[in-house]
Amino acid sequence: MIEASELPTLQGPRVSLRWLTERDVDALYELFGNADVARYWSCAAYADRAQAESLLRQVHDCYARHTLYQWGVTLDGDDRVIGTCTLASLDASNGRAEVGFALNRSHWGGGLMSEALRLLLDYAFGTLGLRRIEADIDPRNAASIRLVERLGFVREGLLRERWLVDGKIQDSVLYGLLDREWNRERAGS
Numbered sequence: 083m084i085e086a087s088e089l090p091t092l093q094g095p096r097v098s099l100r101w102l103t104e105r106d107v108d109a110l111y112e113l114f115g116n117a118d119v120a121r122y123w124s125c126a127a128y129a130d131r132a133q134a135e136s137l138l139r140q141v142h143d144c145y146a147r148h149t150l151y152q153w154g155v156t157l158d159g160d161d162r163v164i165g166t167c168t169l170a171s172l173d174a175s176n177g178r179a180e181v182g183f184a185l186n187r188s189h190w191g192g193g194l195m196s197e198a199l200r201l202l203l204d205y206a207f208g209t210l211g212l213r214r215i216e217a218d219i220d221p222r223n224a225a226s227i228r229l230v231e232r233l234g235f236v237r238e239g240l241l242r243e244r245w246l247v248d249g250k251i252q253d254s255v256l257y258g259l260l261d262r263e264w265n266r267e268r269a270g271s
């Protein structure tokens with residue numbers, strides 16, 4: 083796992099992944115306060131800026147314990163956070179983590195998250211040496227399913243009634259990607 087005091091910046095052609103700070107609280111509130119972004123999320127849309135402050139505290143605390151690495155996504159030449167990318171449930175002893183991702187509604191459909199996740203997966207399988215990344219997605223979340231399938235994730239099963247969000251019971255589709263599959267995907271692209 084990482085020994086540095088904060089996450090490294092991962093630089094792609096159009097987006098960067100960087101450490102989140104107090105200056106990003108408003109951007110996090112905008113992101114997770116949007117009903118479209120939160121529609122298939124594991125919690126309801128934020129209704130209070132304090133929830134974004136609490137998220138940032140959690141991001142920093144969990145980083146220190148090496149259980150969750152959450153980066154802010156920014157566009158080249160603009161430091162404002164427009165999304166986040168996460169390795170959650172980090173389990174170094176078993177070589178696995180769960181991926182999470184969200185992008186501001188106004189930026190959907192441009193392939194930006196696909197680029198961001200490529201950076202994240204290179205880092206997870208390369209630098210961190212993980213063997214398996216999982217994605218837990220609501221079966222109705224077509225954009226996220228399309229996104230992970232395009233990256234080579236394999237559908238492994240349906241987990242029925244896995245979540246209770248805002249009073250509603252939701253299923254999950256579980257996807258998995260192995261290091262050797264990612265290396266093949268990289269070699270082919």
Ligand SMILES: CC(C)(COP(=O)(O)OP(=O)(O)OC[C@H]1O[C@@H](n2cnc3c(N)ncnc32)[C@H](O)[C@@H]1OP(=O)(O)O)[C@@H](O)C(=O)NCCC(=O)NCCS
Nearest residue numbers: 119183184185190191192193194195196219224225226228
């Ligand atoms: C998932 C999300 C990050 C995608 O970001 P994005 O930058 O628009 O993604 P990309 O443009 O890289 O790729 C999305 C793919 O889904 C496709 N897509 C978009 N909306 C779709 C829809 N309603 N139905 C089917 N496919 C859809 C796009 O065409 C694209 O496929 P393509 O590359 O073959 O054209 C964004 O929609 C989001 O923030 N959603 C809310 C948060 C969320 O649900 N996160 C997942 C939690 S598990």
